[in-house]
Amino acid sequence: xxxxxxxxxxxxxxxxxxxxxxxxxxxxxxxxxxxxxxxxxxxxxxxxxxxxxxxxxxxxxxxxxxxxxxxxxxxxxxxxxxxxxxxxxxxxxxxxxxxxxxxxxxxxxxxxxxxxxxxxxxxxxxxxxxxxxxxxxxxxxxxxxxxxxxxxxxxxxxxxxxxxxxxxxxxxxxxxxxxxxxxxxxxxxxxxxxxxx
Ligand SMILES: Cc1cc2nc3c(=O)[nH]c(=O)nc-3n(C[C@H](O)[C@H](O)[C@H](O)COP(=O)(O)OP(=O)(O)OC[C@H]3O[C@@H](n4cnc5c(N)ncnc54)[C@H](O)[C@@H]3O)c2cc1C
Numbered sequence: 001x002x003x004x005x006x007x008x009x010x011x012x013x014x015x016x017x018x019x020x021x022x023x024x025x026x027x028x029x030x031x032x033x034x035x036x037x038x039x040x041x042x043x044x045x046x047x048x049x050x051x052x053x054x055x056x057x058x059x060x061x062x063x064x065x066x067x068x069x070x071x072x073x074x075x076x077x078x079x080x081x082x083x084x085x086x087x088x089x090x091x092x093x094x095x096x097x098x099x100x101x102x103x104x105x106x107x108x109x110x111x112x113x114x115x116x117x118x119x120x121x122x123x124x125x126x127x128x129x130x131x132x133x134x135x136x137x138x139x140x141x142x143x144x145x146x147x148x149x150x151x152x153x154x155x156x157x158x159x160x161x162x163x164x165x166x167x168x169x170x171x172x173x174x175x176x177x178x179x180x181x182x183x184x185x186x187x188x189x190x191x192x193x194x195x196x197x
Contacts (some may be wrong), residue, residue, distance in 0.1 A: 001129055002077060003179045004138050012176055014138045015160055019145040026126040029096065031111040032074035036082065043110050047071040050109050057106045078113050089128045091117045140166035149178065
């Protein structure tokens, strides 16, 4: 959803395909460093201490460049979500100061932003986000499953998809690119090797 919105903002024609009948639940607590909600609450997090703690927790079996990308850019994403999806619907993010540390093995950092209206309960924003996509012109196609990526050389130029309701396959040409956000694809060796799900 975020990738589709970002591509649309940059002027692309965007088709979002989702194999399920709806977008389902969107998660609530979202982590960041230095979001506007965190600034309002005076929440301060040392980025380098956080990266070091996360890397140490993983016994340094991780790519710290990814962690640094996240600490440096997560606030922008959370702020976008607050400004474009929550605020127009009377909600906002609340900085959660309780890092919920349950073990002495690692240090907790108060990175969580919780969507709220009354600062006490969570609010669900999935429907608001779907409405935003529709209003900005993202073509949302449900019950549509990615079946196969189309490649020219090493470049992905489109996809074969299946309309599950009609039991029909069709091709989408995507000259500007295909973003795969199917959850956990990096563990799907077949997809990575052959471009096939
Ligand atoms: C119960 C629970 C609570 C959680 N709470 C939080 C929380 O509060 N905060 C937090 O930050 N994280 C939370 N998480 C983790 C978070 O939900 C995931 O890390 C996140 O959703 C992963 O995002 P994603 O976009 O990579 O994948 P997903 O959210 O899994 O999205 C992938 C989408 O791709 C679709 N898809 C898959 N294959 C295909 C295909 N072939 N064709 C078309 N569509 C396809 C799926 O139907 C799905 O809608 C929670 C997870 C669970 C299970």
